[in-house]
Amino acid sequence: MSTININNYSILNMKTSILVTFLCISISIYAQEGKMVDNDQQFLDFLENSLESDTVNDETAKNFHQRSMAYWKEHIYDYNLHPEKYDIALSLFYQNQQKYKQNNSIKIDRYKDVIDNFCRFDNRNTLAKNPILFIGSSSIVHWETSLAFPEFPIINRGFGGASLPEIIHYYDDIIKKHSPSIMVVYCDIDIERGKSPREAVNSFKELVSKVKKDFPKTQIILLSMKPTLIDDFLGKDVHRNKIITNTKLSEYCNDEKNLHYIDITNPMLKSDDSLRSDIFLSDGMHLNPLGYTLWNPVVREEIAALTKQKE
Known part of the structure; x- marks a missing residue:
């Protein structure tokens, strides 16, 4: 030993990981719908509005995960260089993750x-x-x-x-x-x-x-x-x-x-x-x-x- x-x-x-596949699908769908990836302030506003919303269903959950993953995909490298810049966004993101939980069963x-x-x-x-x-x-x-x-x-x-x-x-x-x-x-x-x-x-x-x-x-x-x-x-x-x-x-x-x-x-x-x-x-x-x-x-x-x- x-x-x-x-x-x-x-x-x-091949698309192997469900998590990565979800990332790719989320971003591509978001692009196909003609929506641009949020800038920093737009993403913060979106996260705050999502938390305040009383509507939690499949559609709002899908929108949260697609829009969030598109943003994070765009900021992967900067986040890993300067994580402190994203403290507020990440905190709000985690709160929304709890609100719009995904079914991770396989x-x-x-x-x-x-x-x-x-x-x-x-x-x-x-x-x-x-x-x-x-x-x-x-x-x-x-x-x-x-x-x-x-x-x-x-x-x-x-x-x-x-x-x-x-x-x-x-x-x-x-x-x-x-x-x-x-x-x-x-x-x-x-x-x-x-x-x-x-x-x-x-x-x-x-x-x-x-x-x-x-x-x-x-x-x-x-x-x-x-x-x-x-x-x-x-x-x-x-x-x-x-x-x-x-x-x-x-x-x-x-x-x-x-x-x-x-x-x-x-x-x-x-x-x-x-x-x-x-x-x-x-x-x-x-x-x-x-x-x-x-x-x-x-x-x-x-x-x-x-x-x-x-x-």
Whole structure:
């Protein structure tokens, strides 16, 4: 077992994360309706009027989320450079988020077509035995793992904006059938959709428990949840809850055999500990090719160590 602290890529080919998809749809609809993105004062006035309004229904909620996301999308980079400029707007935004709450429930089989495609591919090809299996949400989907780690037998089974319950739901199809020697897991969608650190960690534990039961010798690597440029727009506690969850995951790995934690946050930060903006796609959430080059070395180092350990 080990804990690694790090010191200081692919164009999106599908709409994978529900959160990012919502951002894009909101902005495009707003543009199609011929409305310009608010300037700062217009957005503040809108937020105040929304709070004072007695009308809360699907239409007003839709208008709030579309208009707000259009504004934040326009101000992602400036916000991350000068967050203090947006204190009032962010406070009003959070109050409105509580008033115009969204339904964050998911349909557990929403990615059935993706899983079916995996199964068809597996049935048509001879895959590596006892591979290094990458599992998780969109950060795994867009990671060109076979190119990043050509020296290892990689299978990538990341899908959509998968939550941990969805990964567990499809466990037999994406994990068990492959009998992995090493499994790399990344998933932050549960926290980004409003779940608590306790709920997220419990889901990680459930997944680990299933793997350990079927494959007691498999080494499992849990990657920390990355910060993004839009964490604060997803919800008031998203950034804080990612930090709490990462701490709990690290502690969990320290107490478990064959379980390893890798902190992939530090290389994403500048010398003043602020988040680099040049490592993200325009959505402010997904990594671009440069971003993955920051993750690759430390993940390679851990995989290499675990592979050597098995020899």
